[in-house]
Amino acid sequence: MKLDRAEWTGTGAALLFHVALIGALSMSLANVDSTPEPPAMEVEFVEDVGLTAAAPQSIAVPPPPSQAPEIGEADPVEAPPVVQPRPRPAPSPVVKPTPPKPAAPAKPAPRVSRIGDDFLKGIGEAPSRSNAPPKAAAPTFSAKARASVGQAILRQVQPCADRQPFIGEDANQVRLRVNLKLARSGRLIRPPTILGMSGDPDLRSKYGDLLEDQVRRIFAECTPLRLPAELYDTADGGWNDFTFTYRVN
Amino acid sequence: MRLIFTVLLAGLAGAAVAQDTQEPPELVGGSVRTNTAIAVPVMPGNMIGRQVSEVIASDLRSTGLFTPIGPGGLPSYSVEEAGNPAYPNWRNAGVAALVSGYIEQRPDGRMTIACYLHDVTAGRTLANQGFAVSGNDWRRAAHKCADLVYSRLSGQQPFLDTRVVYVAETGPKTNRQKRVAIMDSDGSNHRYLTIGRNTVVTPRFSPRGDKLVYVSHIGRRPRVLLYDVASGSERLLIPGNHITFAPRFSPNGRSVVFSMANGGNTDIYVVSVDGGEPRRLTSAPGADTSPSFSPDGRQIVFESDRSGTQQLYVMGADGSNQRRISFGGGRYASPIWSPTGNLIAFTKIAGPFRIGVMNAGGGGERILTNGWQDEGPSWAPNGQFVMFHRTPQGAGAARLYAVPVNGGNARIMPTPVGGSDPSWSPLNN
Numbered sequence: 001m002k003l004d005r006a007e008w009t010g011t012g013a014a015l016l017f018h019v020a021l022i023g024a025l026s027m028s029l030a031n032v033d034s035t036p037e038p039p040a041m042e043v044e045f046v047e048d049v050g051l052t053a054a055a056p057q058s059i060a061v062p063p064p065p066s067q068a069p070e071i072g073e074a075d076p077v078e079a080p081p082v083v084q085p086r087p088r089p090a091p092s093p094v095v096k097p098t099p100p101k102p103a104a105p106a107k108p109a110p111r112v113s114r115i116g117d118d119f120l121k122g123i124g125e126a127p128s129r130s131n132a133p134p135k136a137a138a139p140t141f142s143a144k145a146r147a148s149v150g151q152a153i154l155r156q157v158q159p160c161a162d163r164q165p166f167i168g169e170d171a172n173q174v175r176l177r178v179n180l181k182l183a184r185s186g187r188l189i190r191p192p193t194i195l196g197m198s199g200d201p202d203l204r205s206k207y208g209d210l211l212e213d214q215v216r217r218i219f220a221e222c223t224p225l226r227l228p229a230e231l232y233d234t235a236d237g238g239w240n241d242f243t244f245t246y247r248v249n
Numbered sequence: 250m251r252l253i254f255t256v257l258l259a260g261l262a263g264a265a266v267a268q269d270t271q272e273p274p275e276l277v278g279g280s281v282r283t284n285t286a287i288a289v290p291v292m293p294g295n296m297i298g299r300q301v302s303e304v305i306a307s308d309l310r311s312t313g314l315f316t317p318i319g320p321g322g323l324p325s326y327s328v329e330e331a332g333n334p335a336y337p338n339w340r341n342a343g344v345a346a347l348v349s350g351y352i353e354q355r356p357d358g359r360m361t362i363a364c365y366l367h368d369v370t371a372g373r374t375l376a377n378q379g380f381a382v383s384g385n386d387w388r389r390a391a392h393k394c395a396d397l398v399y400s401r402l403s404g405q406q407p408f409l410d411t412r413v414v415y416v417a418e419t420g421p422k423t424n425r426q427k428r429v430a431i432m433d434s435d436g437s438n439h440r441y442l443t444i445g446r447n448t449v450v451t452p453r454f455s456p457r458g459d460k461l462v463y464v465s466h467i468g469r470r471p472r473v474l475l476y477d478v479a480s481g482s483e484r485l486l487i488p489g490n491h492i493t494f495a496p497r498f499s500p501n502g503r504s505v506v507f508s509m510a511n512g513g514n515t516d517i518y519v520v521s522v523d524g525g526e527p528r529r530l531t532s533a534p535g536a537d538t539s540p541s542f543s544p545d546g547r548q549i550v551f552e553s554d555r556s557g558t559q560q561l562y563v564m565g566a567d568g569s570n571q572r573r574i575s576f577g578g579g580r581y582a583s584p585i586w587s588p589t590g591n592l593i594a595f596t597k598i599a600g601p602f603r604i605g606v607m608n609a610g611g612g613g614e615r616i617l618t619n620g621w622q623d624e625g626p627s628w629a630p631n632g633q634f635v636m637f638h639r640t641p642q643g644a645g646a647a648r649l650y651a652v653p654v655n656g657g658n659a660r661i662m663p664t665p666v667g668g669s670d671p672s673w674s675p676l677n678n
Contacts, residue, residue: 147274158276166280171280191373209404217345217371220372243273245273246275246276248279
């Protein structure tokens with residue numbers, strides 16, 4: 001393949017242009033100011049039943065400041081009550097609300113947040129903003145964890161519940177409220193306890209014992225249960241003490 | 250701004266409260282219609298232990314709810330183990346329950362039959378009871394044990410320690426002999442109460458089971474007789490030459506309601522068992538018959554052809570407020586009020602004869618049998634079964650059957666001869 005004059009000229013020009021471009025880049029002529037990227041967010045997958053705080057406990061690099069204009073001082077905020085039924089926390093002192101100040105005229109202050117520094121005050125489990133090394137979060141038996149554990153227990157015993165025999169056409173109108181006391185091994189510490197029964201008195205009398213028999217059989221046959229050890233007994237409760245209702249379909 | 254935060258706080262607090270008071274999760278059990286496997290090994294302590302266990306197993310099988318295993322083929326156990334069995338071993342046998350016990354001779358010459366029911370799956374004793382009986386009454390103790398098991402596992406009242414009276418039919422159709430016979434509900438201890446000189450029909454137990462009323466054709470004329478089971482004595486309920494039939498005791502046993510034909514009309518009357526003048530309860534033209542009291546004694550169901558065909562009616566025990574309750578087409582006969590009071594069993598005649606039940610106030614009709622000629626229903630004392638007699642199409646004697654009222658197949662009752670008109674006794678004392 002032979003190149004004619006025009007082709008040689010074009011090729012040479014292209015080569016010269018590329019050399020010039022590389023040179024320009026090397027001399028930082030193409031450098032452009034840019035804001036630093038925020039640190040990468042760590043994402044980890046957790047099981048259905050997870051600890052309350054699965055995210056990193058502290059943020060080493062402070063987030064970029066808000067660039068929104070300041071339109072007023074933040075109102076004092078009491079933190080929402082943390083669900084901690086056990087032990088019951090002492091009543092926190094009432095935070096005297098600061099009277100709202102009239103909104104200051106808008107002025108450019110792009111590096112000041114609208115949210116006050118104390119917006120996390122009162123949330124004991126909130127991640128620390130200090131530079132101290134991160135502490136492991138204490139497991140809490142939140143409502144979500146409670147629901148997940150409950151579903152896990154029922155899921156594990158459902159095959160045994162499904163095998164229970166028919167006891168009467170109207171037996172499904174009676175409901176038992178049952179409490180379990182469980183050991184860490186997932187076995188019952190004592191037989192299931194019937195806390196209460198609802199339904200027509202005659203039907204309760206007729207089917208109460210039979211339904212209790214079924215509950216006992218179910219948990220004799222389908223235990224030990226396999227549940228997250230860290231949620232066995234937390235400050236907020238745990239699956240060592242579990243209450244559910246039972247009925248037949 | 251303050252308002253917004255207040256609302257936000259209130260919402261969060263409400264959510265927290267809601268989390269604390271949330272409903273507990275619900276476990277829903279199945280309702281598998283399967284028979285419960287029950288091990289009934291030989292009871293230790295006496296030679297009759299095997300027979301006792303056989304009776305218990307047979308009784309439990311007759312309920313249609315259980316599959317008894319044993320006594321043959323099951324391991325033996327000691328008297329001490331009766332109340333404390335090795336549950337893992339029985340679990341391995343594939344049974345859900347275990348009936349154990351022992352037999353012990355008493356100083357007074359009687360014997361105690363101890364009966365235990367165990368939940369093998371849960372590993373615990375559900376019930377136990379001892380029955381002291383004379384040597385000849387060991388079958389009754391076995392029935393009581395079976396009743397204990399049935400009642401504890403089904404939630405129903407017991408019914409196995411009962412008797413049945415019926416009309417035993419022998420001989421060719423042209424010269425059939427009809428006698429009143431009595432037996433245990435499993436067919437044992439069968440004996441005849443009448444000698445067969447007169448044809449008898451419709452024997453009925455008194456509420457305590459100590460008396461019977463039945464109809465005997467004396468001189469080709471039907472007459473109601475009162476019979477004392479213990480002494481075997483009998484007497485006319487209504488002296489004189491009246492045509493009386495279809496008798497039943499009141500729930501308190503102090504009176505008998507029956508039909509009497511008088512002047513071309515058949516009406517329902519009630520009379521004291523001690524005698525006295527019968528009191529007339531119906532007077533409509535036509536035949537009013539087959540009366541049966543409600544268990545509270547306040548109402549009577551009966552059949553009448555006053556509308557042109559046999560239908561069922563209900564009235565007050567004094568004859569007031571008579572009203573029809575059957576409207577399903579066909580004819581209805583031989584009604585009988587259930588011991589639980591909520592149902593009435595009857596014979597439905599619409600081509601074949603079938604046994605059915607309906608609500609006590611009418612409606613909710615269900616047909617329980619599918620034979621060619623099923624008739625004469627009688628309730629088990631717990632209201633869970635209806636006994637009747639079935640006559641096969643063509644040749645063949647009628648036989649007694651029992652059918653579960655909540656559905657299931659009818660099973661034949663073990664009578665030595667053909668039979669009709671069964672009456673189920675109350676629970677034995």
